[in-house]
Amino acid sequence: MSNEILNSSKAPEPVGAYPHARKVGNLLFLSGVGPRERGTKQIPGVELNEDGTIASYDIEKQCHSVFNNVRTILEDAGSSWANIVDVTVFLTNMKDDFKTYNRLYAEYFKGNQPCRTTMEINCLPTPIGIELKVIATI
Numbered sequence: 803m804s805n806e807i808l809n810s811s812k813a814p815e816p817v818g819a820y821p822h823a824r825k826v827g828n829l830l831f832l833s834g835v836g837p838r839e840r841g842t843k844q845i846p847g848v849e850l851n852e853d854g855t856i857a858s859y860d861i862e863k864q865c866h867s868v869f870n871n872v873r874t875i876l877e878d879a880g881s882s883w884a885n886i887v888d889v890t891v892f893l894t895n896m897k898d899d900f901k902t903y904n905r906l907y908a909e910y911f912k913g914n915q916p917c918r919t920t921m922e923i924n925c926l927p928t929p930i931g932i933e934l935k936v937i938a939t940i
Contacts, residue, residue, distance in 0.1 A: 804825060804826070804827060805824070805825070805826050806824070806825040807821040807823075807824055808821060808822060808823040808824065808825055808830075808875075808878070808879045809821050809822045809823075810822050810823075810874055810875045810878035810879070811878070812840060812874045812878060813835070813840060813871050813874045813875045813878070814836070814838040814839060814840050814871060815840065815841075816833065817838075817927050817928055818927070820833045821833060822835075822875045822878075822879075823875055823879050825879065825880075825940060828939055828940050829937060829938070829939060829940070830876070830879050830880075830881050830885075830937070830938045830939070830940050831936075831937055832872065832875055832876070832934075832935065832936040832937070832938070833935070834892070834926075834933045834934070834935050835868055835871050835872050835875065835933060835934050835935075835936070836864075836868060836871070836926065836928060836930045836932070836933045837863070837864040837865075837867035837868045837871065837930055837932065838867075838871075838928065838930070839867070845864070845867075845928065845929065845930055846860075846863045846864060846866070846867040847859055847860035847861070847862070847863025847864045847867070848860075848864070848929055848930065848931075850929060854929070855929070856929045859929075859931055861895075861898075861899040861902050861903060861931050861932065862902050862906065864930060864931050864932050865902070865903055865906045865907075865932060866906070868932055868933070868934055869906070869910050869934075872886075872934055872936055876936075876938055879940070880940050881938045881939065881940045882938075883910075883914065884913065884914050885938040885939045885940065886911075886914060886916045886936055886937070886938045887916050887917065887937055887938060887939060888916050888917045888918075888936070888937040889916050889917070889918045889919075889934055889935070889936050889937075890918075890919045890920075890921075890934070890935040890936075891903070891907075891918065891919065891920040891921070891932065891933075891934055891935075892921060892922075892923050892926065892932065892933045892934075892935075893920065893921070893922050893923070893931065893932055894922070894923060894924070894925055894926060894930075894931045894932075895922070895931060896920075896921075896922035899931055899932070900920070903920075903932060904920075
């Protein structure tokens with residue numbers, strides 16, 4: 803069975819010692835994917851104070867960016883959005899962000915309904931409000 807580490811030249815650089823994805827057999831496991839853009843520390847929809855804390859954020863912009871980053875990694879690894887079978891979603895503000903996130907998720911996944919788990923967590927490694935962990939087939 804194959805076991806291959808995969809990195810995308812188009813997706814944001816990982817913020818730690820991990821690959822974008824790992825292929826095992828016909829399964830593709832994505833590491834947590836956030837909304838950052840490649841080559842920059844900029845986070846779509848996030849404004850920071852001088853001390854690096856979040857001044858304001860737009861969860862809709864972050865969702866669009868996360869979904870696009872996931873699509874990029876999938877396609878670079880030889881898979882596709884339609885091949886997603888499981889999604890774990892981490893939100894830092896379930897109360898305020900779930901409704902918007904859930905609406906956008908329904909739009910992006912209307913043609914494919916993978917299993918999904920959504921949970922609220924205290925924080926993420928960078929000042930973002932959403933991160934996805936995805937499993938897909940190849």
